Amino acid sequence: DAGITQSPRHKVTETGTPVTLRCHQTENHRYMYWYRQDPGHGLRLIHYSYGVKDTDKGEVSDGYSVSRSKTEDFLLTLESATSSQTSVYFCAISGGGSNTEAFFGQGTRLTVV
Amino acid sequence: AQSVAQPEDQVNVAEGNPLTVKCTYSVSGNPYLFWYVQYPNRGLQFLLKYITGDNLVKGSYGFEAEFNKSQTSFHLKKPSALVSDSALYFCAVRDGGYQKVTFGTGTKLQVIP
Numbered sequence: 274d275a276g277i278t279q280s281p282r283h284k285v286t287e288t289g290t291p292v293t294l295r296c297h298q299t300e301n302h303r304y305m306y307w308y309r310q311d312p313g314h315g316l317r318l319i320h321y322s323y324g325v326k327d328t329d330k331g332e333v334s335d336g337y338s339v340s341r342s343k344t345e346d347f348l349l350t351l352e353s354a355t356s357s358q359t360s361v362y363f364c365a366i367s368g369g370g371s372n373t374e375a376f377f378g379q380g381t382r383l384t385v386v
Numbered sequence: 387a388q389s390v391a392q393p394e395d396q397v398n399v400a401e402g403n404p405l406t407v408k409c410t411y412s413v414s415g416n417p418y419l420f421w422y423v424q425y426p427n428r429g430l431q432f433l434l435k436y437i438t439g440d441n442l443v444k445g446s447y448g449f450e451a452e453f454n455k456s457q458t459s460f461h462l463k464k465p466s467a468l469v470s471d472s473a474l475y476f477c478a479v480r481d482g483g484y485q486k487v488t489f490g491t492g493t494k495l496q497v498i499p
Contacts, residue, residue, distance in 0.1 A: 313491060314491060315489045315491035316476065318486060318487070363430070374432045374435050380427075380428075
């Protein structure tokens with residue numbers, strides 16, 4: 274796998290609590306993405322970043338916020354977790370230009386009870 | 387808006403037979419097209435991409451894909467399937483002018499010994 278690490282790998286949290294997932298890369302890639310994977314929906318983009326402090330919304334951004342204060346770190350925060358946010362979350366990175374393919378982390382399985 | 391359709395939830399093929407996993411797309415600009423594979427409890431792995439050039443693209447593990455602009459398709463193929471090819475396959479598209487990548491819902495490939 275490319276130098277991309279997600280933490281934690283598994284988390285169980287209660288409804289209404291804030292949760293932060295971390296994505297760390299060692300590839301110095303410009304673009305970073307957060308996706309969620311749910312049966313029947315494939316991967317859906319939550320937010321992405323095109324540089325430090327530069328982020329944009331994806332197709333399912335409600336209830337999520339992100340921050341990128343350093344090139345290597347991209348944080349996803351569930352402001353007040355709900356059961357509908359139970360999912361597997363994947364971080365991805367890409368270099369852009371001709372290196373446009375994405376490399377994915379191992380995923381974080383989040384359960385909201 | 388861009389979109390990807392994978393019309394088959396599951397494809398079954400006998401070991402040694404050729405396989406095809408179908409993908410059609412819709413974008414307003416020039417398409418960048420990708421195939422990824424996901425093994426159980428793992429992140430997605432990049433297989434191949436089409437950006438420009440030859441319509442037949444060769445990728446990892448003996449896979450190839452054919453870009454057909456008139457049919458807006460990018461089907462994944464392999465001449466001889468292996469049991470180890472059994473996995474979940476995702477097609478993805480990006481409008482060349484943007485960084486957002488849209489994934490299909492995935493096709494489960496089952497290679498039968």
